[in-house]
Amino acid sequence: MSKASSFRQKQSIVFLAFLITTFIIGIAGALQSPTLSRFLTFEVNVNSHLVGLFFSINALASIVGSFLLAKYSDKKGDRRYIVIFCCLMGVANSVTFAFTRHYFILITLGVLFAALSSAAMPQVFALAREYAVKSGRNVVAFNSIIRAQLSLAWVFGPPISFGLALSFGFTVMYLTAMSMFIIAMFFVAIFLPSVEKNPTSQLSSAADLQAANIPLWKNRNIVCLLLSTVFMWTANMMYIIDMPLYVDLVLHLPDSLPGVLMGLAAGIEIPVMLIAGFLVPSLGKRNLFFIAIICGLIFYIGMIFFTSKFALLVLQLFNALFIGIVANIGIIYFQDLLPTRMGVASTLFNNGIVFSVILAGVLQGFVSDAYGHEAIYWIALVMVAVSLLFCALVKDGKKASQ
Structure with missing residues (x-):
């Protein structure tokens, strides 16, 4: 005892x-x-x-x-x-x-x-x-x-x-x-x-071990999940960069509103992460990813068509569901697809986000100058839709779906 x-x-x-x-x-x-x-x-x-x-x-x-x-x-x-x-x-x-x-x-x-x-x-x-x-x-x-x-x-x-x-x-x-x-x-x-590293104990067969150890660029599941991650996080980073300017210069809403929107989303994200973790056994990571990306689509559609302060505040619920779920489940998804390479899996997810920051910075500056701030949210919507397509291409195997 x-x-x-x-x-x-x-x-x-x-x-x-x-x-x-x-x-x-x-x-x-x-x-x-x-x-x-x-x-x-x-x-x-x-x-x-x-x-x-x-x-x-x-x-x-x-x-x-x-x-x-x-x-x-x-x-x-x-x-x-x-x-x-x-x-x-x-x-x-x-x-x-x-x-x-x-x-x-x-x-x-x-x-x-x-x-x-x-x-x-x-x-x-x-x-x-x-x-x-x-x-x-x-x-x-x-x-x-x-x-x-x-x-x-x-x-x-x-x-x-x-x-x-x-x-x-x-x-x-x-x-x-x-x-x-x-x-x-x-x-x-x-x-x-x-x-002690004993990753092979998590694999059920020699075929699983071989699949887990193939080069990353030949692993279709990893490539598709990485591309899905890059597209969804680029959309999110474009929003974070552009939203304060959009709220001020286009919508002419209070200067303090961007901080309120970001703080509200961050506050909702924490319980979303915790709840999503406990829903994985019943819904599965792949299904939660789909739910998150659909929330992302709703969020960016709302950003395009709704411009009032109240609407922007309500939309943060969908933004928090989108980011809270993928930020939490994403790293586990990569780890399940690469059970023999936990460090590489965790780093791939993190590097996908870092690369998205670079891409979002370039796109936001060019698009907002050439086509205006409204175009940012149309592009973000398309990116989230593309992210959904790549997510659908990830095989729903034993490790990837539980």
Whole structure:
């Protein structure tokens, strides 16, 4: 009896450590990202073209760096040490930005550290999946609760970021981010478990093992799911970039409304993530994906045809259902399709979102200048429809549908 009680207590400590680690690393990212353009513009004194160049190179470097670390992590090494290494790179990145105002150093050394630190969150999710399987937990529910911590971090992080930067300066803000990475390293080193990699135990046959290990570009399910992810997240990122301008310049609604809309959607997303996790056993991930994308279609149709403040507020329910479900279930979907490569699976989902940020930035700037802000939402609607088609092409196999 005492052994069982001790085991449950240990599991509770590990679970709490996962929650705290995810939240702290999320806070570190949410401190740095929102004020980066302001930092480059007013502290480094560069023009908008160099700001855009920095964002593009930083995003591309993050995609490459996190993918290389993911491949390494799936083949060898304790995943905890990789998370600690990523946090250490986050510390180096924060120190670089805190004390350097030279653009060349930031876009080379700073971007290198940022690229290596960007793998921290995908590695935490990969470790959480492996631990959940080993300990017999409900994998999707476990992931849902942990994923919600990341969303919660982005509720609190941006206001804190602006508050620190504007009140105390960017050096204090980046040193605060550094302290977050140090705290995360402590929790990973002391409380998170080492999980022996035994991915083949999750496969029912040699055919499953062969299918899981084929090159990514030859895996139709992965390619289709990745394209579906890129299209849906590009639509979402275009909305996030354009909506404040659309509300102000086209609809002539209050300046404070965009913040209210984003905050409302973020607040609804957290319970949506948790509820979606518990609905997976009965509905399946594939069906939940379809429901989410249909909510996305309703949301963008509404954005095109409804222009009142009340309508925009109501539409955030569909926006939250869309993003809340795919943000939670998406990473599990990739992991189920690549059960022998948890790190690569988690990173593919994350990199799909990062690539969408790049694509959305380019499209939003070009389309809004050439055709007006209204066209953004027609393009977003088409992208979500295309995402639905690619999602339908993903085979509903044993691992992918449960």
